[in-house]
Amino acid sequence: MNKIFEVPLYAYERSPDQDASSPVRHKVIVIGAGPIGLAAAIDLAQQGIEVVVLDDNDKVSFGSRAVCYAKRPLEILDRLGCGQPMVDKGVEWNLGKVFFDDRQVYDFNLLPEGGHQRPAFINLQQYYFEEYLVNRVRELQEAGAPIEIRGRNKVEAIGTHPDHVKLEVETPEGSYTVEADWLIACDGAGSPVRSMLGLDFVGRVFEDNFLIADVIMDAGFPTERWFWFDPPFNRGQSALLHKQPDNVWRIDLQLGWDIDKEREKRPENVIPRLKAMLGEDVQFELEWVSIYTFQCRRMEKFRHGRVLFAGDAAHQVSPFGARGANSGLQDTDNLIWKLKLVMEGKAPESLLDSYDMERIHGADENILNSSRSTDFITPKSEMSRILRDAVLDLSEQYEFARPLVNSGRLSVPCTYDGSPLNSADALLDGPARTRPGSPCPDAPLDEGFLLPKLGDRFILLTIDADAPDLIEEDGIEVTRLALSVKDDPTLELKRRYLGDNDSAVYLIRPDQHVAARRPNYDENQFRHAIRRATGKE
Amino acid sequence: MSDLILTPNINGADDFYAELLAAHEGLDKAQSDALNARLVLVLANQIGDRAILTQAIQAAALKE
Ligand SMILES: Cc1cc2nc3c(=O)[nH]c(=O)nc-3n(C[C@H](O)[C@H](O)[C@H](O)COP(=O)(O)OP(=O)(O)OC[C@H]3O[C@@H](n4cnc5c(N)ncnc54)[C@H](O)[C@@H]3O)c2cc1C
Helix, strand or coil: CCCHHHCCCCCCCCCHHHHCCCCEEEEEEEECCCHHHHHHHHHHHHCCCCEEEECCCCCCCCCCCCCEEEHHHHHHHHHCCCHHHHHHHCEECCEEEEEECCEEEEEEECCCCCCCCCCCEEECCHHHHHHHHHHHHHHHHHCCCCEEEECCCEEEEEEECCCCEEEEEEECCEEEEEEEEEEEECCCCCCHHHHHCCCCCEEEECCCEEEEEEEECCCCCCCEEEEEECCHHHCCCEEEEEEECCCEEEEEEEEECCCCHHHHHCHHHHHHHHHHHHCCCCCCEEEEEEEECCEEEECCCCEECCEEECHHHCEECCCCCCCHHHHHHHHHHHHHHHHHHHHCCCCCCCHHHHHHHHHHHHHHHHHHHHHHHHHHHCCCCHHHHHHHHHHHHHHHHCHHHHHHCCCCCCCCCCCCCCCCCCCCCCCCCCCHHHCCCCECCCCECCCCECHHHCCCCEEEEEECCCCCCEEEECCEEEEEEEECHHHCCCCHHHHHHHCCCCCEEEEECCCCEEEEEECCCCHHHHHHHHHHHCCCC | CCCCCCCCCCCCHHHHHHHHHHHHCCCCHHHHHHHHHHHHHHHHHHHCCHHHHHHHHHHHCCCC
């Protein structure tokens, strides 16, 4: 059987645009049908905005690449209609083991917080993720949504204008010109769009190579994450073993800087390394092998007029902590509602600058966390290695040292503290995790969960407080979601949204981030908050 | 906010110093470096207070 990543999922088809006498103008063009481009397009189409996705390929990601998907991206995918297949297929895990030298130094249970519909994270091959996104595109198309993917459409040149963007696209049948009011560049870490526009991409390259292998085996390894520092089978380096569905295991082996990549990738060199790690008699089959050098860098700005960068095209992180795809999804989650309001003339174009500001904040947080993990895993000076080894040695005997062990931190969404879209926090002693700028934490209700009731539009969440069912402020509609602590069997809603207050009113953005909160409804204040949250104040 | 103590605070300073040297006796450079690193981490955990730790790192850097 062919692997899903070997089957063309969006084969080239001739588009009428290629035969048009003058270039056809689309509302939005997305470049790149990777996970981020597809998510952007689905979000737009769900909201009725016409979108065309161009990709130079016609298949999902070759090999697995991203493996871990955290809770927040799963919640975003729920809103995009693809969360369930991810969770159904994905592997959940809570137990991890840390090895140093020839011994296990400790194990841990993540003990995820309860009261969320989605798990803390799942493991799943990237090709499945992309397949589910493509399935969702097909489902939307069947329902008549204005979305199209054009395979083997390679963008070769770009011209930017004050009110549109013009593209030269190469296809198997020659090239054509096409235009868009807005362009979203999701063309990956090597982003040709970025180069065509002569834009920077600065940061740090980690002078190290990692062999990433996905192997299929029936081994009785438990569903746990195993991380080795300086193991006998990979001296001076690190190793990771992680489970994916279908008995596929992800193995990362650090190789160091001075290696011959082509040589190391050959099965005759990979297999002995894996045998040394897994045991001589373990049967396995190689699904995918690749060698990476990791980098942490980002563009200086994500918005360039009518061109918006998202995902790896805008920022790249080392994979420790699983932040690439996870943070890219938070980019489009942040961007699409803003773009929609701007396109509909309901918000000023400057609202898009808050995309830049908020997501750069997010990218910097991710780069910081990934850099710290990488520095721990691959110490670059003698003293950083001495300290790292001291932490590991202590962690075997003393619990205190374990939080210092950093083999990748869980990806958590960032809070947009200081965003110009936030209104000052007016809920005295309200829980810190729901202060303005925060992503709304989920909470169980009598029926279902909180998050599925939010999203796609502005919501006024009232908890034991009065307010109108609908507010309209300068074209922005805000619908009320009225809840009570009586609908809150576990008291998590109270804990996460009220604290010691008896009531609260939250203005929640379409990306489920808090824009404003107060103990009670105050019309004037909330009208201001709506204006602020849409870039009008 | 509390401040890093930079005045004498160890009872029996000579004793303590001798104990520290004794712990390094017979160790080679790598073992001694490792011991020092572990000791720093153990002490840092005992202090715990992030602000004090920052002051301690700055004080040790002798960069006033
Ligand atoms: C080994 C490894 C492990 C990882 N693990 C994780 C993880 O556990 N969790 C996580 O969240 N992330 C992880 N990542 C990162 C994740 O894979 C990326 O962040 C993610 O794929 C980025 O998606 P994207 O859509 O921005 O870009 P891409 O997936 O790179 O997609 C870009 C698309 O643009 C297309 N394109 C490029 N140029 C053109 C052009 N000129 N014209 C038309 N189309 C073009 C390409 O064909 C491609 O389809 C990992 C990455 C690696 C390498």
